[in-house]
Amino acid sequence: MSAQIAPSVLLKVYRTLVQTRLFEARVIALHRQGRISIYATSEGEEAIAVAGAVALRDTDWLFPDYRSTGALFARGVGMRDYLSQLLGTRGDSCKGRQMPTHIASKQLRIASVSTPVGNGIPHAVGLAYAAKLRKGPEAVLVLFGDGATSSDGFHAGMNIAGVHRLPVVFLCRNNQYAISLPLEMQTASKTIAVKAEAYGFGGIRIDGNDANAVYSTTERALARARAGEGPTLIEAVSYRLGSHTTSDDPRRYRPDEQVAEWRSRDAIEILRRELESHGVWDSARDRKLREELARDIDSVVAEASAENKPPLESLFEDVYAQLPRHLSEQRDELLQQRRTAEAP
Secondary structure: OOOOOOHHHHHHHHHHHHHHHHHHHHHHHHHHOOOOOOOOOOOOOHHHHHHHHHOOOOOOEEEOOOOOHHHHHHHOOOHHHHHHHHHOOOOOOOOOOOOOOOOOEOOOOEOOOOOOOOOHHHHHHHHHHHHHHHOOOOOEEEEEEHHHHHOHHHHHHHHHHHHHOOOEEEEEEEOOEEOOEEHHHOOOOOOOHHHHHHHOOEEEEEEOOOHHHHHHHHHHHHHHHHOOOOOEEEEEEOOOOOOOOOOOOHHHOOOHHHHHHHHOOOHHHHHHHHHHHOOOOOHHHHHHHHHHHHHHHHHHHHHHHOOOOOOHHHHHOOOOOOOOHHHHHHHHHHHHHHHHHHOO
């Protein structure tokens, strides 16, 4: 355990890692029951999103991608609220109008996921530019995968951030595959981190399964950003143990031996053994944590599953401050059609 990281911080990281792993296992089961349309699991690479988000201050902003469930939990999103969003119920802050995993919170300073790969990067850079112009205290953390480094948003965002020395940290989760495309077929660069040099700022490559390294590296990069020292690109190397999404079959493009090798390097087990070696964790506490989380997950699944769908008229909300006449007429017509259909 790093002497510079408080045990309480790593215990928070560990708890969130276990929470994410157990929660996502339940979500996969819900998908197989036909209750969630699609989901992108983070199994095997949770430490990157979790430890990175734990390094944020309350005044900072998080721009997650669709494989960042652990970051949302670390930032303060409740499992009930998140599951309501996945199910698209009345409790969904997006009112059922977003894909699963696309929750956002202005209060928690979490920007919405943008489904197209790499799109969150220029959005994050734009907010960082605004923060610099306002001389605000915030830094911005944006999460994305190795596939996003081939997008135009990545290169445009990196260039603008470098030119204007913006307070943004690019945290790239290199999980070896962009869906089925292996990294060596995506770039000829020796690393992803080296790409930062072309844009005039620093890049660093770390072990993404080492929660200590992810937290400390991200914390330092965020501190540099707040101090006006510009952006940082962090390449956190890990592996996607599960499928790209629940509609993907990874057995078609990668060998079982490779998966088994990375499974033996699971970040959760690595951190658990480290905490135990320093006397701040043990098997009894671990068992109690998992039992408590399992009960909590059972509870939120029952509660969220009992929620009704958002009201039909909410389709017309949140675009205009005052609803235009033509949309008001469409809303009234739709509601009348429903009343007619439901009439005995």
